[in-house]
Amino acid sequence: MTKIEKLIEKFCENPGSISYNDLDLILLYSGYHKIQWAWSHVLYKKSWCENIAVPVHNNDCKIVYKQRCKKLLYPNQQNG
Numbered sequence: 262m263t264k265i266e267k268l269i270e271k272f273c274e275n276p277g278s279i280s281y282n283d284l285d286l287i288l289l290y291s292g293y294h295k296i297q298w299a300w301s302h303v304l305y306k307k308s309w310c311e312n313i314a315v316p317v318h319n320n321d322c323k324i325v326y327k328q329r330c331k332k333l334l335y336p337n338q339q340n341g
Contacts, residue, residue, distance in 0.1 A: 265290050273338045276327035281317055284327055288313065291334055 262270075265286065272279050272287055279287075288305050289295065298304035298314060305313040311333060315326050331338065 272327075272331065273335055276331045277324040279327065281315070281321045284315070284322065284330060287334070288330065 268279070268283055269287055269290075272283070285295065285303075291307070293305035293307045293310075293313065296304045296306060301318055302314055302316050305315065313330055313333060315322050315330070
């Protein structure tokens with residue numbers, strides 16, 4: 262199992278346990294492109310998919326946005 266696969270597994274089990282930098286790696290690995298949208302917001306875009314806006318403060322984001330990313334990336338995963 263590669264490092265990114267382990268990170269994705271950890272993310273699916275508990276989205277709040279990862280940092281924003283890890284979330285960034287997962288989104289980039291999933292094919293999203295990062296665009297600086299506003300001073301504290303980062304927009305992730307992928308063709309034919311819903312865009313994801315993540316507010317980042319002190320190099321972290323709230324668990325709500327991590328859970329939203331999990332629902333968009335892995336909709337068939339159980340809640341956890």
